[in-house]
Amino acid sequence: MDSPMEVTKFTTTTAATTTAASTTEVCSESPVTNFISNLSPIKNIRPQCSSLLLVETTHYDYESKKYDDSLDDSTKTTGCLFSGSINQKDMDTTNSLPVPGHSYSSSGDVDQYLVDPVEVDHANSAYSVSSKLEQSDGLLPSAESKNDLMLDGNDAWREVDAALPFREQFGDDFPGKSKFGVEPVKIVEGQKFGESLSIDHPDIESALSVDNISKEQQFEISGLQASQNQQSISRRCLQFGEAQPKSTLSSTSSSNPRNNITSTRQPLSAMQLESSEASYLDSSTTSSKKLLVGLSQPMSTMVPPCHCGNVPYIISKPSGIGLHLNSFVNNVPVGCSATVMMKLADNSMGGPGIWSASGTSCFSPENIKSRSGSSSLVEKVSDINEVMMFQSEASIAAGSTPAEALQPMKPFNTLPPIEHYATPLSKIKVNVAHAHNFEEIKQPSPSKKRQMKKSSSTLDGDDCKRCNCKKTKCLKLYCDCFAAGIYCAEPCSCQGCFNRPEYEETVLETRQQIESRNRLAFAPKIVQFVTEFPSNNAEEGNGSTPSSARHKKGCNCKKSMCLKKYCECYQANVGCSSGCRCEGCKNVYGKKDEYGLSEEMMSNKGTEERLAETFDDRLEVVATEQDFLLAELYDSHYLTPLTPSFRGSKYLPSSESDLTILSSYARPVRSLQNSDSNDIFLETSKGTFDVNPYGQETDYNSSLMGDRFSLRCDSLVDMSNLTPLPNPSMVMSSASSKTMDWTNASRLQPGTGSSCYSSDGSLRWHCSPISPMTQLCGTKDHERVNTDSRYYDILEDDTPEILKDASTLNKSVKVSSPNQKRVSLPHTHMQELGSSSSGGGLKSRRKFILQAVPSFPPLTPCIDSKGSTNQKESDV
């Protein structure tokens, strides 16, 4: 990371009480845009992006599991709210689960917890900053606007760690100076941690930025020292396994009605963008769950300047797979405010303009349904790097208006809001506040919170995930939160929960263990298989679900006939597939026998096993490829230490562009009646940019979401290279089989809005407003659909162009466009990439990968689009 990156956390929140008018105003471009434009957290990258920041301080009461607006004195004194993070020392000793005594079940425990030596270092670091966002141009009511920014010692610590490079670079200036020319936040109070600092300065970013907090000597000092002393810092990431980015963004969503967000310091080096879920979320969604999206990318390369208009912030593209696909895809309930954590790490892999955006969004199925009729967002993740994209579970607020709801998406495309996950006490949320999004940013009202809690279901009222684990400490897949890669949060009623930032290490270790048993344990359960034509699912007529979406593993229902949420397929609003072992399947979304994919498979294989096997295999393959690729990339381009988990992580789905991940959870099944369930498909195709080893700027062509039927990266590639991407909205619309009214989305995010333009004005990548994830269509990524099987070709090259082998390109690349139209590969693009990347055949790339990572488990044979067996193994 040659260039210092500045992590900015933006929290945009709208006071719950904010009037629509105010909201609108807030959302209006000018204020935000101006504001953002002034902010340049990330040099070079951000200037063009606009975002609103709202800082909220939240106090998390473990006992009550609620975030309190204010901290009581005791808490403040402990200050160590943020002690949650474990420093390296502790980490070493904390391999095992935390002592039960640490459970925050009781306040006393909490105190102990806070007192924990580990945290002591950071005790001082915690500051509560109350910032007035008056600057927001009245975005927030003054009363409401008061935001407390809690600086989490832990976070600060992390950030410090991440920032070390910067520190070196900047020397003493680092702590206090505003690198970005942002005026330091005016700190009224802050002597002791726990105290709130009132930030009068309108510039939220400055307020948020650590740099600006020059007065927070203790905070930074302690943090810096700690960081210095300990190079390695445990980062709170739900991205278990993700490569360690140097910088970590943690954000937490505060459910606090007052928009209190506890924010940790902003990582100096990395951009930490937190989007306050709440902000996006509809008031009801208070759950602050954090999804980690790991981004490992060189800061410098992080985000090409986006010209996203309202795009709140730009995030460097994640090179690593940090994002828990499940969480994004599945877990993030629609309308739920989940916090997505993005880690920004240096990623050698990423080329300069490469970056990914992630964001959290809550899609409220209902909202979506109501608004868009029926459609699902599909993002294809083709690149590991793009895993981040999944984060894009854009927080689609259960916004009042469809457009509004969709607004958040836009940021994703360009700069999805990133949330940091913070310790309970300190949480910073940065929201990319799109002017339009503001409404959604509203935090849940108390009443809604109550309702949310009231419901026992895993999904809160807004469909936010929450768990009620009692025995597993939320460290097993039983826990929806854990399984989703998110931390348990306020809405959760879990007992003895370790799935919290404080126990990051434990969480990561546990995650690794689980992954060791099952590589795909955390992979999205719902996979989108692209179909050329609509399936005959009963629901499809209604557009409830994409015909191609299916449960990865399939269900095993015996009694529920797949008509109850016991059935994961049904719960995900997807039809059963041949991979299901259910009995008496009556899944309204599609009976397993009806699954289109099975047809061919059946014909060819004639057995369910085959089908099931195929599903798994494909997934496996994808995962494997991903792993290899990652390993390869990191090995060769090693920029940042990879966490074991990262290497082992099988966030394949996310990484794999081939697979379309459907967030099963994202769109809760409201009811059968709601045929237009909001199926959100994150379909990301990895663009070459992700992996571009050379750092060349690659055109980030937005992948297209295309219709489930159509969209192929192939076509996209061409388009991307040659022409501006289609209007995202269109893509979106096409993406969903449902009648989802994406027009709204389009309105929300004009086609231009979705697109990101490089600083030079060239279109870097295209984001669909709806899909948080930018759809990166790498030149290489082309989703090939097995026309017959309608599976995405797993073989698609996710590998960097450099790795590609031209030999098989033609074969592998063969793709069918939505319209069956054959798309030629983007030769130009490839050329740009360099000869090395000459049209690499998928196979070749695979080979390359495999060779590079011999240690990986054997790959399961893959069937290419033509059904030929993947030769990876043989090659190896």
Add this chain to the structure above:
DNA sequence: GAGTTTGAAACT
């Protein structure tokens, strides 16, 4: 809210 049912996850 308590108890039951269900099926996935975990364990053996």
Add this chain to the structure above:
DNA sequence: CAGTTTCAAACTC
């Protein structure tokens, strides 16, 4: 790999 147990969500009352 199959069978059993454990677990938490979904469901029912």
